[in-house]
Amino acid sequence: MSYRSKVAVVYLLGFFLDLINMFISTVAYPAIGQAMHASVAKLAWISNGYLCGLTLIIPLSAWLTQRVGARRVFLTSLILFITGTTASGLAGSLDQLIFWRIVQGIGGGLLIPVGQALTWQLYAKHERARLSSAVMLVALLAPALSPALGGVLILTLSWRWVFFVSLPLAVVTLVLAFAWLQDGVRSSKKGTLDITGLLTGCAGLFLLLSGMSEFTGSGGMIRGSAFLLSGIALLLLFSVHSRRVTSPLFSFGLLSDPLMRFSMMVYQCVPGLFMGVSLVSILYLQTSLGLSPAASGALMIPWSVASFFALLITGKTFNYLGPRPLIIAGSLLQGAGILMLTLVTHSEPSLLLICAFALMGLGGSLCSSTAQSSAFLNIAPEEMPEASALWNINRQLSFCFGVALLSLLLNLLLSHLPLREACLWTFCAAAAGSVIPALLSFRLNNRRVKTLTTSEEKMS
Known part of the structure; x- marks a missing residue:
């Protein structure tokens, strides 16, 4: 195995570890709440603590x-x-668990x-x-x-x-990293x-995350807005x-x-909004249409299958299509899939519902992988x-913004409309947001991107 393949394997293992620990804990909330006599609001910090630790350390990387x-x-x-994971499993109280989840997130x-x-350097x-x-x-695999x-x-x-x-996987990754990894290319900048x-950066990110948690949880709009505005400031x-400063934490010149700006906006509008849609759709399908939790959860199967095909398409065509x-x-497919949710009117899983999630999976993964x-x-x-x-x-x-934005919109609509209509208007807004990258893509120099990738491929 070549050195760069070894580095890629170690990175993918680390990425999988991070994602699986982000998603796996939520299913344990009822058991943890019963064992530690904790409220739902406090249990949410099991995930929020991990997310805060993870996000706040990134600027220092x-x-x-x-x-x-x-x-x-x-x-x-x-x-x-590994330390945070072990201690989280051994935690004797909710406060200890949240603390060690923060360490694990770091x-x-x-x-x-x-x-x-x-x-990427290799x-x-x-x-x-x-x-x-x-x-x-x-x-795709980790959350599934x-x-x-x-x-x-x-x-x-x-x-x-x-x-x-x-x-076990974390220990294997540690052993492989110790055996295989070398330092990559370093910047000449010193400071x-x-x-x-x-x-200021970490405090701003923390307040931003806290504000979005207030909007999506049991907090109030006033407190959430205060946190959010303080974080933005x-x-x-x-x-x-x-x-x-001469040696900033990272350069905003990037x-x-x-291409970097556009790609970041794509994540906000497509995968980010899908996270919000998935939350609203669970509420809509189970509460308004009477779908069972098992049936609504099974809708991620067509989403996953379609996402897999999208990844294959992107890998084979990106260099030639740009x-x-x-x-x-991708934007139009996800938008169409979200709009299709507004047409579902009965409580049993239907071909329309399956197609809606398949379109969202195909479109969302086309955009995120691109x-x-x-x-x-x-x-x-x-x-x-x-x-x-x-x-x-x-x-x-992007994942936090999508959930916070659609949750806030849904809550505002619920003060004037019944649940079903509020959800339908929320889906329409999310569909409109999903097509923004399609409009922005016309500002890209697509020919230059194709020249960049295909010329290197011919030279190699």
């Missing part, structure tokens, strides 16, 4: 990589992840941007579409497998095993840690500060690249750690 090297950062993150938050930067531009398809396949696996573990063992189950930037301050046709097709393939095409190898940090912060926030 580029500086740590430059300071001590990618190999040491990756190994340290795995050790933190470990996971360093795994992804550092591993991605190491891997692959040429024309090879990254197939690599992105492999990454997206892992992103996690709930079922977690349910079996809770029934046969206990809720603690939803954390213990990832330990001390921007403490002011770190504090701090992030604006962080942006202004970063442009003035956003001058149109991002524009794939994004247009965005992943496009984002780093103009990024120099030495800038990859910073670019990867920026990309992963946006990826995490």
Whole structure:
């Protein structure tokens, strides 16, 4: 096996570990709540704690990589992840569990941007579409497998095993990383840690995440708005500060690249909005149409199958078609799938409902894999750690924004409309948001992207 294949394997294992721990814990909420006598609002922080730890550490990843090297950062993150995972499974109280989930999230938050930067540095531009398809396949498998696996573990063992189950794979990943990884290309930039930037950036992200949690949970709109506005203000301050210092946490000059900006917007509008649609659709199908939890959960099967085919299509066609046709097709397909939900009127699973989720899976994965393939095409190898940090912060926030935005819209509509009509208007708004990247794609120089990838392929 070549060195770059080894690095890719280690990165994909780390990515899988991060995703499976993000999704598997939710199925254990009832068992944990019963064992620890905790409310639903407090239980939500089992996931929120992991998400906060993961998101808040990402801005530090580029500086740590430059300071001590990618190999040491990756190994340290795995050790933190294993420690947090073990302690989460052994936690004796909810406060302990939330604390160790934050530690676990910090470990996971360093795994992804550092591993991605190491891997992308080793692959040429024309090879990254197939690599992105492999990454997206892992992103597809983890949420599909996690709930079922977690349910079996809770029934046969206990809720603690939803954390213990990832330990063997984490140890294997640590051993492989120790044996295989070397430091990647480092930036020539030197400087001390921007403490002011770190504090304002992390505080802004935390308030942003807290505000969105208030909107989607049992909090109030006033408190959620206060957190959200404070977070935005701090992030604006962080942006202004970063442009003035000589050694910022990461350079916002990366956003001058149109491909990076466009790819980040795709994630906000397509995968991000789908997360919100999936939440609203569960409420709509189960409460308004009477669909059983098992039947509504089974709708992710056609979504997953269609997503798999989308990944194959992107991997084989991106270099020759460029991002524009794939994004247009993907945006329209997801929008059509969301609109199809408004036509479902009876309580039994129907071909229409299956087609709706299949279209959302096909369109959503076409867009997300194309965005992943496009984002780093103009990024120099030495800038990859910073670019990867920026990309992963946006990826995490897109999932939160989608849920928060559609939850807020649904709550506003419910004050004036019955549940069914409120859900239908929410779906229409989400469908409209999903086609925004199709419109923005006309501003891309699609021919230049195709030239970038196909010329390298001919030279190799």
